[in-house]
Amino acid sequence: MSSFEIFWERFSTPGTLKSVLTGLQNTAAIAVFGLILGFLIGCIIATVKIIPSQNIFVTILKRLADAYIAVFRGTPMMVQLLLLHFAVFIGVNIPPVAEVSLIFGLNSGAYMAEIMRSGINSVDKGQMEAARSLGLSYFTAMIRVVLPQAVKNAVPTIGNEFISLLKETSIVSVIGLADITRAFKAIADSTFEYFIPYIALALIYFVLVMIISLIIKLIERRLKKSEKR
Amino acid sequence: MKNGNAAKIKPQKIKGQKFIKTQVTPVEPCDPNAMIEVQHLTKSYGDLKVLSDINEKIFQGEKIAIIGPSGGGKSTFLRCLNVLEDPTDGYVFFEGNNLCNLKVNINVQRRRMGMVFQQFNLFNNLTVLKNITLAPVRIGLQDLRAAQRKNFFIRFKNLFKSTNKKMPLLPVQKTAKEIKSEARENAITLLQRIGLADKCNVYPSTLSGGQRQRIAIVRALAMNPKVMLFDEPTSALDPEMVGEVLQLIKQLADDGMTMVIVTHEMGFAREVATRVLFMADGKIAEQGSPQQIFQNPQSDRLKDFLSKVL
Numbered sequence: 355m356s357s358f359e360i361f362w363e364r365f366s367t368p369g370t371l372k373s374v375l376t377g378l379q380n381t382a383a384i385a386v387f388g389l390i391l392g393f394l395i396g397c398i399i400a401t402v403k404i405i406p407s408q409n410i411f412v413t414i415l416k417r418l419a420d421a422y423i424a425v426f427r428g429t430p431m432m433v434q435l436l437l438l439h440f441a442v443f444i445g446v447n448i449p450p451v452a453e454v455s456l457i458f459g460l461n462s463g464a465y466m467a468e469i470m471r472s473g474i475n476s477v478d479k480g481q482m483e484a485a486r487s488l489g490l491s492y493f494t495a496m497i498r499v500v501l502p503q504a505v506k507n508a509v510p511t512i513g514n515e516f517i518s519l520l521k522e523t524s525i526v527s528v529i530g531l532a533d534i535t536r537a538f539k540a541i542a543d544s545t546f547e548y549f550i551p552y553i554a555l556a557l558i559y560f561v562l563v564m565i566i567s568l569i570i571k572l573i574e575r576r577l578k579k580s581e582k583r
Numbered sequence: 584m585k586n587g588n589a590a591k592i593k594p595q596k597i598k599g600q601k602f603i604k605t606q607v608t609p610v611e612p613c614d615p616n617a618m619i620e621v622q623h624l625t626k627s628y629g630d631l632k633v634l635s636d637i638n639e640k641i642f643q644g645e646k647i648a649i650i651g652p653s654g655g656g657k658s659t660f661l662r663c664l665n666v667l668e669d670p671t672d673g674y675v676f677f678e679g680n681n682l683c684n685l686k687v688n689i690n691v692q693r694r695r696m697g698m699v700f701q702q703f704n705l706f707n708n709l710t711v712l713k714n715i716t717l718a719p720v721r722i723g724l725q726d727l728r729a730a731q732r733k734n735f736f737i738r739f740k741n742l743f744k745s746t747n748k749k750m751p752l753l754p755v756q757k758t759a760k761e762i763k764s765e766a767r768e769n770a771i772t773l774l775q776r777i778g779l780a781d782k783c784n785v786y787p788s789t790l791s792g793g794q795r796q797r798i799a800i801v802r803a804l805a806m807n808p809k810v811m812l813f814d815e816p817t818s819a820l821d822p823e824m825v826g827e828v829l830q831l832i833k834q835l836a837d838d839g840m841t842m843v844i845v846t847h848e849m850g851f852a853r854e855v856a857t858r859v860l861f862m863a864d865g866k867i868a869e870q871g872s873p874q875q876i877f878q879n880p881q882s883d884r885l886k887d888f889l890s891k892v893l
Contacts, residue, residue, distance in 0.1 A: 483667055484704035484799075488718035488806055489694035494725075498717060502708040 361550040364541050377534035378558070384455050384533070385520040391459025392519070393512070396466025399423065401496055403471055419467070426464035432525050434461055439529045450531050454523075462519050469515060473508030474500055506577050513570035517563050524559070534558060601685040605671045613676040618643050618810060618841055619664060623673035626659055626865075633659045635865045636673070641810070641843065646836050648852035648873075649845045651862035652888055657845045658701075660862065661814050664843065665696045678809075694722060697803030701815040703795040705787035705802070712783045715770040715802045716763075722806075723762035730755050766805070773801045777831060793824030797831055804835075811835065813844040849892055853877055861885050 364370060399419045405412050426434065438457050446453070477500050485495035505512075527536035538555040542548050597610070608623045617640040626634040633656045641647060649657045662668040664675060666682045666689055675682045677692055706714050730753045741749045757765070774780045777797045787795055796816055803811060816832065817825045829851050836842060836855045846852055852859055852873065859876040861869040861884075869876065869885050877893075880886045 478702075478704070480700055480702050480704035481706060484698075484700060484706070485718075486690075487665060487667060487693060487696070487698035488803070489690050489692075489722055490718055491690050491725075494721050498721065499706050499708065506708070 357547045357550050360545050360547050361541065361554070364545050365551075365554075370537070370541060373532065373540065374534065374537045377532055377537035380451055380526075380531060381520070381523050381533045381535075382562075383451055384458055384523045384526065385516065387452075387455035388458030388462050388519055388523075389512075389516050391455065392462025392466045392515070395459065395463030396468075396470045397501065399463065399467035400470035400474055401493075401501075403467065404474060405492070423464045423467055426461050431458075431461055431522055432528060435525065435529060450529075454526050454529070454531055458519060458523065462515060465515055466512070469508050469511045470504060473504035473511075476507045477503045509570065509574055509577065513567065516570075517566055520562060520566065521559060599684075599686055600681070602683060603669060603685070606673070606683060608672055608674075610674055610681065613679060613681075614640055615679060617641060617676070618645075618678060619843075620676040621664070621673070622676070624660070624663055624670055624675065625672040626656075626663060626668060627671050633865055634663065634670075637865075637867060639860070639867060641841070643809075643841055644839055644857075645841055646855055646857045647843045647860060648856035648858075649843065649860045649862055650847070650849065650852055650876075650888075651860075651868075655863045656865045657862050658814055661812050661843060661845050664812055665693055665698060667698070694718075694806050695809045697800075697806060697808035697811040699796070699800050699803055699811065699813045699816050701818050703787075703792070703799045703819070705795055705799055707787055710784050710786055711774070711779070711790075711798055712767070712770055714787065714798065715773065715805045716766040718802075719766040719769070719805055720763055723757070723766065724759055727755065727757065727759060727762065770801075770805055773804060774798075777801060791824060792820045793827045796820060796824075796828045800828075800831055800835075808840075810841040810843065813842065813846070815845050815847065817846070817848060847892070849877070849889075861888070863888070 365374070399422065402412075402415050402419045405416070435454070435457055438460075439453065443453055448456075481499050481503065482495055485499045486492070490498070523533060524535040526533050527539065535555060538551045542551040545551075600610070611622055613620045613622070619641040621637055621639045624634055624637040624639075625632070637660065649660065651657050659668055663670050665677075666675060670683060673683075677696065680687050680692055682689060682692055705711075706717065709717060734752045734755065737750050737752055744750070771780060771783070774783065777800075779794060779798065782790065782794065782798075787798070790798070800811075800816070813832065817828050820828060825848070829848065832842075832844070833851075833855055844852070844856070854873075856873050858870060859873050860867050861876060861882075863884050869880070869882050876885070877889065880889055
């Protein structure tokens with residue numbers, strides 16, 4: 355039997371197929387929820403970081419935002435995962451996928467905050483001034499006028515972040531979550547055939563990333579069309 | 584104000600008033616007749632003093648043109664009038680409210696001051712119609728929600744009061760839908776007035792400069808402002824589009840709108856303004872009626888300036 359046949363025989367059993375599908379589902383879920391959570395956290399942190407006020411309360415918030423970014427950008431994702439899973443969220447009764455999504459969201463939020471900040475800075479200052487001069491509050495102006503344009507400018511970078519987030523989910527197997535990497539590792543370990551399963555795994559990630567970049571392209575085109583530039 | 588003894592003056596502590604640390608000049612009572620009053624207005628960027636100790640009053644119905652060489656502080660002065668630029672020292676009063684007082688809600692005051700920018704600053708992510716209705720709708724809804732929230736507490740408190748002591752509810756006249764449709768109708772009427780009603784659902788990036796600036800003016804008008812501030816409204820326009828914008832501003836002036844215009848269009852200033860301020864080196868170097876300024880200039884600075892631009 356060739357190595358491919360060995361792999362295929364193992365792969366096509368219902369049990370393995372099912373574990374691969376759940377793995378794919380978990381990977382996708384973690385990446386998508388992580389991205390959404392990271393995006394929301396990023397928007398909030400970025401907004402906090404650029405508030406012009408020198409209010410004490412705001413200053414404290416800014417320091418906290420800085421600390422958050424420093425901590426989550428300054429430590430490896432895997433260490434955060436191990437630490438939060440085995441030391442912090444111990445005894446917290448939430449589904450593991452949700453927990454891991456939360457951890458990925460927190461990590462991605464730190465990067466997203468900087469992405470959004472550069473996006474917000476890329477919007478002309480006059481937009482905020484015009485909105486303020488009409489009597490809108492800082493936050494209304496931010497949400498209605500500046501952030502939509504900032505997001506539009508940041509779409510390619512957000513896509514980048516999403517892709518790297520998706521690939522980073524492959525480390526969740528260290529805490530025993532059944533993602534797609536773990537499913538293929540199981541196949542490889544049980545057949546002692548390593549080349550084909552890992553090539554297949556790489557292909558799956560590659561296809562996922564291609565799909566994401568296609569989606570990003572479509573979104574970009576759509577956003578451009580809406581302004582007919 | 585920064586050097587010498589003046590630096591040692593501490594900000595006054597008056598109940599209900601709070602100022603930024605650099606504001607040390609004592610507040611003087613403002614003139615109740617003036618619409619905008621500026622007291623000892625000073626603005627500096629680091630060591631560079633852009634405005635120094637300007638005192639000025641603007642009354643209802645006046646059309647004020649501000650002229651002067653570039654770098655003279657014209658735009659900064661205008662931006663200080665609605666506190667888009669925080670003054671370093673001094674105060675700006677609008678209808679008796681001190682805009683530099685941090686306890687005054689600046690957003691409420693700005694609703695009544697329209698501002699038009701050199702670079703139009705239309706919201707790129709919204710259609711023309713939404714550009715105009717954004718502020719009226721958002722602010723209308725904000726007020727509506729605030730009133731509803733307060734009414735909820737009043738009702739709650741009224742539960743514990745006897746019948747004759749019950750507090751009256753705040754009036755809530757419009758529903759959210761009515762606010763939206765009213766803002767929309769108002770916007771379309773305004774757009775019809777400037778002949779751009781067919782551009783309702785178009786994004787600003789497809790419009791010409793003159794059209795954009797007229798829409799920016801209309802956007803400010805949609806809030807029913809009491810005073811309009813124009814910051815070089817025609818400086819970024821192609822020459823053939825200047826006319827249409829100036830015509831619209833002139834119409835507004837004829838309708839009796841109070842306005843302050845920073846402009847390089849001397850002909851326009853002479854025609855529309857009731858008073859001309861000549862600003863140079865951060866001071867109002869000379870002011871008077873247009874005839875006085877343009878035909879009988881007093882200071883050398885103004886003579887020099889006019890000889891260059893006329």
